[in-house]
Amino acid sequence: MQDKNFKFKKEFGQNFIFDKVFLSSLVKSFSLDPKSNILEIGAGMGTLSECLAENFKRVVSFEIDKTLTEHLGKVESRHGNLHFVFQDVLKENINKIDDIFGGEKYFLIANLPYYITSPIIFKFLLETNNLLEMFVMVQKEVGVRFCGEVGSKDYGVPTVILNTFGETSIVKNVGRKLFTPPPKVDSCIIKISLNKNKFDIDLPSQYHKFVSACFVAKRKTLYNNLCMSGIDKKAAKELILGLNLKENVRPEEVSCENYVKLYKMIYSK
């Protein structure tokens, strides 16, 4: 329920959804088993949290804004399977989060301020062991970029990382008018299915740094960027030609599979 006296905080990206019919259709679009455990990030007024509690086994929801404690306390008292944690999720240790459901697998659902969406996605993608899938509300353009095809202008570091450790797709478009107050952009929900062993990379954060270095100068070739990262010119050329790529290939023209091969050739030495 909307609290008329509530002061929306821009710094926390507080744009809330109150439309119960929409929230219910959103939850259905996840196609999850009712026995699922759900970690929600960004409870707000608890409207989505409540809908999640009505549909799934257990819901634990993080909220950074402590002024919502009293309101969310009332929401929690209506559901035996819903619990709010008043904390910045980025400051929470991932092993502790992984233990919230007693070591059981869980799904993450987040409608967050856009500026922390990427740090949260990458924190979970690279560090968790028990997360199965994430459903995250992102700005529409960001969703398109995350799902970008190799060779397109939308293909970049996030696309490569997401494809290396899982699969990403857009599940639902969400118009700006559904939010109170309405933001300046439309949104969409993306689904990220985690498959951390897809390419057998044992140090995901090292791989993340490597891919970022390959894209560091957007207008340069992969060869230039590899040399800038400290790889010897002759070795960089051999690595690229060894993958049957053109010497002047650009970073956005290289498939995720080839980034993995390149990484393994460099780091297994």
Ligand code: SAM
């Ligand atoms: N889920 C609600 C809804 O759909 O109406 C609220 C969404 S609102 C876009 C984002 C919420 O995330 C806000 O309530 C904000 O206070 C909270 N938030 C922002 N940063 C956070 C963080 N680092 N950790 C936990 N919650 C955060």
